[in-house]
Amino acid sequence: MTTRAPLILAIESSCDETAVALYSKADGILANEVYSQIELHRQHGGVVPELAARDHLRRLPLVLQQALERADKTLQDIELIAYTAGPGLLGALMTGAGYARALAYALGIPAIAIHHMEGHLLSPLLAEAQPEVPFVALLVSGGHTQLMAVDAPGKYRLLGQTLDDAVGEAFDKTAKLMGLPYPGGPELAALAEQGDANRFPLPRPMTNRPGMDFSFSGLKTQVRLLIEEHLEKQGNDTQTRADIAAAFQQAVIETLAIKCRRAWQETGYRDLVVAGGVSANRLLRQTLQQEAEKQRRRVYFPPLALCGDNALMIAFAAAQRYDGHDSPLDIAVQARWDLATLPPHPVAP
Numbered sequence: 001m002t003t004r005a006p007l008i009l010a011i012e013s014s015c016d017e018t019a020v021a022l023y024s025k026a027d028g029i030l031a032n033e034v035y036s037q038i039e040l041h042r043q044h045g046g047v048v049p050e051l052a053a054r055d056h057l058r059r060l061p062l063v064l065q066q067a068l069e070r071a072d073k074t075l076q077d078i079e080l081i082a083y084t085a086g087p088g089l090l091g092a093l094m095t096g097a098g099y100a101r102a103l104a105y106a107l108g109i110p111a112i113a114i115h116h117m118e119g120h121l122l123s124p125l126l127a128e129a130q131p132e133v134p135f136v137a138l139l140v141s142g143g144h145t146q147l148m149a150v151d152a153p154g155k156y157r158l159l160g161q162t163l164d165d166a167v168g169e170a171f172d173k174t175a176k177l178m179g180l181p182y183p184g185g186p187e188l189a190a191l192a193e194q195g196d197a198n199r200f201p202l203p204r205p206m207t208n209r210p211g212m213d214f215s216f217s218g219l220k221t222q223v224r225l226l227i228e229e230h231l232e233k234q235g236n237d238t239q240t241r242a243d244i245a246a247a248f249q250q251a252v253i254e255t256l257a258i259k260c261r262r263a264w265q266e267t268g269y270r271d272l273v274v275a276g277g278v279s280a281n282r283l284l285r286q287t288l289q290q291e292a293e294k295q296r297r298r299v300y301f302p303p304l305a306l307c308g309d310n311a312l313m314i315a316f317a318a319a320q321r322y323d324g325h326d327s328p329l330d331i332a333v334q335a336r337w338d339l340a341t342l343p344p345h346p347v348a349p
C-alpha cells in the first residue's frame with residue numbers, strides 16, 4: 001500500500017550521470033548517489049550517446065545497491081519509483097526508464113515519469129531558504145536556457161529561451177575552442193577567474209531589442225576571432241587566455257542578468273530561482289545576487305552539490321507530483337519535452 005509520503009526511489013540517466021536517490025517527504029533525503037561518466041566521454045571530447053546508454057545499464061544496479069546501503073533500506077521498503085523520462089539522450093533515457101519500470105513491476109509498486117528540467121527547476125527548494133510561488137525560474141544547463149514563470153506549483157509558462165546554443169553548451173564549445181578538456185564549462189569558469197573581463201569587449205546578444213529570448217552562438221564565433229588574433233598570431237600567452245575566458249563569461253552572465261531583470265519586471269514576481277548545471281557558476285551567483293538586491297527582489301539557488309544532474313531532484317519532483325496514480329505501463333521517453341505542457345501539481349488533501 002502506498003502511503004501519503006511514500007519512500008521514493010528515483011533514477012536519473014538522461015545524459016552522462018548515472019544517479020539513484022532515496023527520498024520521502026516524511027524522512028527527507030536518505031541517499032543521493034551519482035556516478036559520473038566524465039572519464040568515459042573525455043577521451044572523445046564530448047558525450048557519446050551510445051556509450052552513455054551502455055554505461056548506464058552497466059552502472060545502474062551498482063549505484064542502486066550503493067543507495068540502498070547508504071539509506072539502510074531494502075528494495076521491499078520502496079513504495080514509489082520515479083524516473084527521468086526526458087528531455088535528454090533517447091538511449092540513455094531508455095535504460096533508466098526500462099530499469100525503473102521493470103523494477104516497479106517486479107515489486108508491484110507504481111512508477112512515474114518525471115521531466116528532467118522540472119527536477120532542476122525545483123532543486124532550489126531543497127536548500128534551506130525557500131522561494132514563494134509564484135516565482136520566476138532561470139534554467140541554465142547543457143541543453144536548456146529558459147526563463148519560466150512558475151504561476152502555481154507545477155504550472156510553467158515560457159517567458160523566453162535560447163534560439164541556438166544553451167548557456168552550458170556555449171561554455172563547453174568555447175572551452176573546446178580554447179583547448180580545455182570536456183566538460184569545459186567549469187574549466188572555462190576557473191580560467192576566467194584569473195582574467196580581466198574588460199580587456200576584450202564582447203556584445204551582450206539580443207539585449208538591444210525587447211523580449212526574453214537569448215542567442216549565444218555568436219559569442220563563440222567572437223571568441224574564435226579573439227583566439228586567432230591574440231593567441232595563434234601572438235603566442236599562447238596565459239594571461240591573454242584568461243582574459244578571453246573572462247570576457248566570454250562576463251558577456252554571458254550580464255546577458256542573463258539583463259533578461260532576468262526583464263522577467264522580474266514583466267511578471268511582477270518577487271522571487272527568482274536559478275537552476276541547472278550552470279547555476280554552480282560563482283560569477284553568475286554573485287551577479288544575480290547583486291541584481292536582486294538592486295531590484296529589491298530575491299534569488300535562490302540549489303545547494304552546490306545539487307546543481308548538476310542528480311536523482312534527488314527527480315525524487316523531489318515526484319514527491320510534489322505524485323497523486324496516487326501510476327502513469328501508463330509503456331516506457332515512453334522523449335528527447336524533447338515542453339515543460340509548459342505538464343499539468344499543475346495535485347493539491348494536497
Ligand code: KG4
Nearest residue numbers: 141142143168185189276277278281308309
Ligand atoms: O544540468 P547539467 O548538469 O546537465 C544538463 O542537464 O545539461 O548541466 C551541465 C552543463 C555543462 O554544459 C557544464 O559545462 C555546465 O553545466 N557547467 C558550468 C559550470 N558547472 C557546470 N558552466 C559554467 N560554469 C560552471 N561553474
Ligand code: ZN
Nearest residue numbers: 141277308309
Ligand atoms: Zn540536467
